[in-house]
Amino acid sequence: MASGQLSRAEALTREGVRHACHVMLYCDTRSKLFHRTPIGHIVLMQMRFDGLLGFPGGLVDPGESLEAGLSREVMEETGVALAFSEEDHMASCFAPTTSGPPSTPPLITHFYVKKMEEDQIRAMEIAGPSRAVDHGLEVLGVVRVPLYFLSDGGGLPSFLSHGFAGNARSQLLDALRRYHLVAPDDLGRALTSAVQVTARS
């Protein structure tokens, strides 16, 4: 198990910690970009208030279950009521130490993945700006992650060169690998290109 990772059960036995839950919502799609490039899957992320890309979710309140906390945050941020279960859980890990005051308890981040239908994903995109209480405040917009590769380097490689909150970028990469949304070789290729984009800029 990679350093910092722990099981959901282990995480819940830790005392004096805070918990945060985030979720990757996705679906399969048959649509094609420019009638020729298969899009494959729609994966949702969001532009956060702090100007970084991240997944819906947030801090779990004391006394609240992980899944209830996630559900509450998703409702606030997307305007859609979704129930989550332990089966949607993918990984837990200690968040990198932040520069907060020394008294701040350590944070464990839990990552969930939930597969939906394409019309549900589309309904969430519409609900955000029309109903979510956090829209325009904690959430600046919902975006789809391009999982394809364009001949000029556009697509997944350029998307991975953006700024991401906390461990959202590695959570995205782990989920794309785990759920076979991008072939392992392609993922490696995207990462190499993304590093080059960042180094050039």
Added chain:
Amino acid sequence: MASGQLSRAEALTREGVRHACHVMLYCDTRSKLFHRTPIGHIVLMQMRFDGLLGFPGGLVDPGESLEAGLSREVMEETGVALAFSEEDHMASCFAPTTSGPPSTPPLITHFYVKKMEEDQIRAMEIAGPSRAVDHGLEVLGVVRVPLYFLSDGGGLPSFLSHGFAGNARSQLLDALRRYHLVAPDDLGRALTSAVQVTARS
């Protein structure tokens, strides 16, 4: 006049060139983040199909006026009919040479800025995923640009560390300066921090 810049009238006298028009749509807002940080203005950008951030717009068709071309592209990308005039024009410049085939004619990019009301901006955010023909294809989502500064470096500095299409980043900075949406000193501060973020990543 900065290198590569030219007037709208000059641009229209050039032969054998292509034209592309993009627009920054914005409004004032009194809303506050976390009930304390003034948001000031809502500026719209979008996540493009190529995984980069940019402004609504695109290539003008042969025989089409610049403003009609912009209007058509904005309709396709946002689902909203907006008319543009010469008064909305802010700047024109030759696009950086791309790696396209040598026969590709040079591209002149025109940038427009249009101030709207807050309810019109909100209506555009809702219209995108519900009505725009390009949603999920050429446009992966609409995002607001944070113009504020959070104590941990979040806000405009982290937003500026993302990947932008063509000259969209400098168009954004020029417009924020020109229309006094961010104080010049703050803009300089944001740029310095953004460079540091990029260098760290």
